[in-house]
Amino acid sequence: MTNKKKTTIKDIANVLNISPAAVSKALHDDSRISDKTKEAVREVAKELNYQPNHLASALRRGKSNLVGLIVPRTNSNFFSSVIQNIEEVLNKKGYNIIITQSNESFKKECSNIDTLLFTQVDGIIASMANETINLEYFEKIKSKGIPLILFDRGENNLNVDYIGINDYDSSHMIVEHLVKQGCKRIAHIGGYRHTRIFNNRIRGYIDAIKKHNLPLEEDLLVESSLTIEDGREKMKQLLALKKPPDAVYVAADYAALGALQVLEEENIKVPADIALVGFGNEPFTALVTPSITTVNQHSDEIGKQAALTFLERVKSPNKKQTLNKFILEAELIVRESSNKKR
Amino acid sequence: MTNKKKTTIKDIANVLNISPAAVSKALHDDSRISDKTKEAVREVAKELNYQPNHLASALRRGKSNLVGLIVPRTNSNFFSSVIQNIEEVLNKKGYNIIITQSNESFKKECSNIDTLLFTQVDGIIASMANETINLEYFEKIKSKGIPLILFDRGENNLNVDYIGINDYDSSHMIVEHLVKQGCKRIAHIGGYRHTRIFNNRIRGYIDAIKKHNLPLEEDLLVESSLTIEDGREKMKQLLALKKPPDAVYVAADYAALGALQVLEEENIKVPADIALVGFGNEPFTALVTPSITTVNQHSDEIGKQAALTFLERVKSPNKKQTLNKFILEAELIVRESSNKKR
DNA sequence: TATATTTGCTTAATCGTTTAAGCAAAATTA
C-alpha cells in the first residue's frame, strides 16, 4: 500500500505520455499548456499522491523559501508572540520558518547563524543575544547578500532594517508615572549598555530624572543581566543603600519579579514603601500579588512588521535604498505594584 | 569584496586543476584521496569561503538532515525545554530543527505537517494539539516512511514511538499527598479525555480516590480546556456546589493559576480551606503567592529521549521491531498551596 | 492562397553534490 518510492513529475509524465517539462508547467499553470492537459496532470498527480520535491525546486530556482529566525529564547511571551506573527505573515506567502534559540549565548548565536546559512535560508530575522558585542557573524549574513532584519535587540552600527519600540520614550513614560505617584527617589535596574534597547532605556531614565529635577545618583542606576536571580541581587543592593529608593524601575519583567520577591521577603510594602515597574508585559506580571506595572511592547505588530520588511527586501533586493526603521510607541500598563491611589 | 556568486566545489576544482568529484571526496575525507590533495582542497575552500550547498547534497543523498518539530506552543516552559534538549542532541549529529506551533488547533497542525513534509524533513517529533482526534495526517507521515516520534501528547492507537511521563501514577502521587494533608473531598479539574495524558490522569485520580475510600462524585470531576480562563470557570463551578471540595487537583498549571485567582477573590484560604495542586512545574508556580504545588515532568529527559529515539530510527529504518515507549516517573513538588503543616 | 502568429508541446541544459564505474600509475607480491 505504502509506495516506498516517491512520485516525481516523471512518473506523472509517463502515465500521460507527455514530457516532464509539460507536467512541471501544467502544475504551475503555464499559459502554454492546454486546459485539458492541466486537468489530466492534476488528476494523475492526486492519484499518485504526488508531493513536489522542495529540495529539487529550491536548488534549481536558487531559493529555499525558508526564513531563519534567531531569538534569545522561545519561552518568553514576547518572543513567542513575535514568532507566531512572523509565521502567520510568511506562511501565507509560501515561506516556512526555521526557529533557533541562542539562549542569550554569543557562541550559540554564531552556530545558529552558520546553521541557517548552511540550510540556505532566503533571509534571517533575528533578535540578538544579550552577550553579543562582536558583530562579525551578522556581517557574514549581510555579505551573503540575503536580507537580515533585526527586531527588539538590534544594533545601530550594523546598518540593517530594524523593528522595535521607542525605549527612550518608554522610560520617560515610566518615570513620569512614578513621579505622579509621589515617588522622589527613583532607581533603575537596567540591562547591559551595549545593547541598544537597554542603553536607550537608561538614557531615557537619566533624561527623565533630570527633567523632573530628581536625584540622579550613581547608586540608583545599576547594571544587571536581568535574570530573576540578578533582579534579586540588585534589589538587595539597592535596599542596602544609606538612602534606599522609593521606586524601582526594572528594565525587564523577570528581573522585576526577582526584585518583588526580595521586597516581600523584607516585608517592604509595595507600592506604599517602594513602587515597582517592570518591562515587557509577561503574562505573570498580571498574575502575581501585587500585580506588576509594566510596558506592553506590541509583539504582534513587531512580528508582522518584521515579516513584511523581509518580504519587501526579497521582492526588490537591489534597492540598497533607505533602511527601514520601525519604532513603535509602547504602552504603559499600570497595575498594583505602582498604583498608590486606590 | 562581497562575492555575489557563491563558491562551489567546481571553483575549488578549477583552482587546483582537479575534478569536482575529487574535491567532494577530499572534503568528505575519502580514503582514496591523498593527504596532500585533501590539505590543498581544505586550504582553497577556506580561501574562497566555500560553504557547501545543503540543498544540492540533500537532493542527491535523498535526505535533508532536517527534523520537523510540532508543539502546541513554544511559550510554555515544558515545551521550550523539550525543544532545547532535542536541539542539543540532534545538532551534534548534524541535524537541524524546524519548529512549528499548532496553537492547539487541529487545522494548524495539519498544515504544519504538510509544511514539514514539503520541506523534506527526515523525521517528525510531535506533541499533539488538544483538539486533535482525527489521526489521518499523522498516518500520512507514517506512510511517507519517515520516523514519527510523539511525546507528552500521544495516541495509543497510532502505533509509533512515544516518550512521556507516567500520568496515571502521578495522579496517585497527588491524591496520596492530599490525603496526607487531611483532605477528604478531592476534586479534579481534568483535560479532555480523548487526549491520552489527560485520560490517564483522570483514570489515576479515580482509582486513587477509590483506593482511599474517598467520595467519588460526578460533580467533583470536571472536564476543562485547561486555559487560565477555563480554570477560573471550573473553580467557580466547584465552589458553587452544595458540598464544595477541600482540595482541587488541576491537570495543568495555567488552569490551576486561574483557580487560585478565584480562590483569592473569594477570600478562601489556600491551603487551609482548599488545597490546590497543579501540573507541569511552570516557573510561575514557584513565584505566585501562595506558591503552587505541582508535578515536574522532566522535560529535559523527554527531549533527549525523543531525539535519541529519532536517531535510532534513522540508523535502522527497516527494524519494524518493537515500538519504543519511554514512560518516565514524574516528581511531585510540594509548595505552599497544599502544604498545611508548617 | 501564402505568410505570420499562436498554441502546445518536446529537448536538453542546468542547479551543486554525490557516487558508481573506470583507468592509469605506483607499489606490492609471486
Place this chain on the structure above:
DNA sequence: TAATTTTGCTTAAACGATTAAGCAAATATA
C-alpha cells in the same frame, strides 16, 4: 621480471525540478 593489488584520481550519471530554446501543427492575418 611478470602478475596482482593499491592508490589517486577522472568520467559521467544521477537526484527532481525548472526553463530557455526549438519545432511542428493549428489558427489567424494579409
